[in-house]
């Protein structure tokens with residue numbers, strides 16, 4: 001998202017570590033440098049890590065409004081809707097949704113053993129959890145007329161190069177990101193006259209990630225941003 005216009009408010013899923021954490025801090029740095037107003041809703045399941053992030057953001061940019069909300073994206077769309085509405089009440093209109101929460105699959109050949117549960121969880125989180133978040137976000141945007149304002153609205157989906165390439169023993173992860181790409185392309189078509197931008201992010205490198213036990217701060221992510229369609 002380098003060089004992209006800074007929105008005044010963001011709702012980020014999976015902000016407790018890795019890319020979501022780094023993005024929240026980056027938004028705060030850019031807003032501070034531009035002396036621009038910024039409100040961030042940072043969400044994930046681990047509230048303590050989110051509170052640490054909140055402290056780090058306020059250290060960077062004390063004027064930033066930061067709302068911490070616990071959210072499990074697999075908890076169902078009603079829980080996601082409630083979370084978005086609570087954030088709206090706490091911070092005002094939300095213009096950009098960074099739908100980032102996701103898990104890595106344990107590498108496993110298809111049919112190798114009887115442990116399918118991890119594959120199911122990857123689809124549940126990366127695909128169904130992401131779809132539910134996007135659905136709730138678009139509903140919120142339209143219901144609250146966010147897209148009618150001059151700034152418009154923006155949905156950013158965190159995909160992966162694995163959504164375009166094949167990785168042996170990574171079937172569920174590849175499927176989750178390939179399907180997510182298609183889902184976001186359909187969204188871009190459906191909202192083409194609605195002043196809602198849709199962007200698919202595809203991190204290019206295998207970055208360290210907490211879900212496979214690596215250090216959350218050890219990398220500077222590189223992104224391939226594919227704006228499916230900009231605001232109308």
Ligand SMILES: NC(=O)c1ccc[n+]([C@@H]2O[C@H](COP(=O)([O-])OP(=O)(O)OC[C@H]3O[C@@H](n4cnc5c(N)ncnc54)[C@H](OP(=O)(O)O)[C@@H]3O)[C@@H](O)[C@H]2O)c1
Nearest residue numbers: 014016017018019045046072073101102160206207210211
């Ligand atoms: N790192 C890479 O190399 C890479 C490459 C391509 C794509 N990506 C994508 O980038 C996104 C972020 O990954 P990352 O590398 O930053 O990994 P990470 O450090 O493991 O972070 C994943 C984030 O997702 C959250 N999360 C996981 N399950 C969740 C759930 N059920 N509900 C809500 N939040 C959940 C985690 O928070 P809690 O555990 O606190 O809930 C955490 O904040 C993922 O979608 C991933 O597929 C990463």
